[in-house]
Amino acid sequence: MxxxxxxxxxxxxxxxxxxxxxxxxxxxxxxxxxxxxxxxxxxxxxxxxxxxxxxxDYSPSERSVRVTVERGVGIEAVDDTDHLLVVGGQGVYADAGSFTALLGTGEVDARALATALDRLAAVGIDVEAAGVAGDHVLVVVDGRSGGRALRVLESAFGAVPDPA
Structure with missing residues (x-):
């Protein structure tokens, strides 16, 4: 080579x-x-x-994404209740804990999620769970970080880099 x-x-x-x-x-x-x-x-x-x-060239593009916040979510073993996200037998549930879920709806994909996760890590916000499917992306953070995470996600979705 x-x-x-x-x-x-x-x-x-x-x-x-x-x-x-x-x-x-x-x-x-x-x-x-x-x-x-x-x-x-x-x-x-x-x-x-x-x-x-x-x-x-590195050229970020703005995406149309609406981000909503749901406080008091938890991560537990999957059972028969409604869940926001399930991965490996663990689910994110409403009204089940002290985490905050941020749900982005619109022009989202794995690249938008990756950009959001990178930006959250850069400002020191730990992500407890995350996923993307269809036109939805979900990010779960500690409840105290919800407001700051919302601002970071809105900024991140406004500058998702185009693919190489």
Whole structure:
């Protein structure tokens, strides 16, 4: 495998670096060092430059999403009651705990959820559960973080990057 192929593969294993390349904010020498490809760093840096030139620009697009908040949700083993989300036998239920569920409805998909999760992590909000299906996305956070999480999600859905 060539240095260029190894470099592209290594970048694809690090989505943050792919986004940075698309945005044009990478120090190629530093990125080459970080990738640790067991190759000449200048060759890897050159491969990064060529790869970046081939990528589409990082262009976030605004999505039409309405976010509603439901307080007092819980995460419990699935039973016969209505649930907001079920994964691996655990469900998110209304009126069953101290978490806050944020439900986005509209132009959502896995990319919108990923953007939201990245933004929540960046501001230190832990996510207890999350999922996307159809035109709905659900994110569950600690009850005390609900208001801040709402603002983060609305901002995130307004700037979901287009696919590479």
């Amino acid at each position: 060539s240095i260029a192929e190894r470099t592209r593969e290594a970048v694809r294993e690090r989505p943050f670096l792919l986004d940075a390349l698309r945005a044009g904010v990478v120090n190629y020498r530093a990125a080459a060092t970080m990738l640790e490809l067991d190759a000449n760093e200048e060759s890897v840096a050159a491969a990064l430059r060529r790869f970046a030139a081939d990528l589409p």
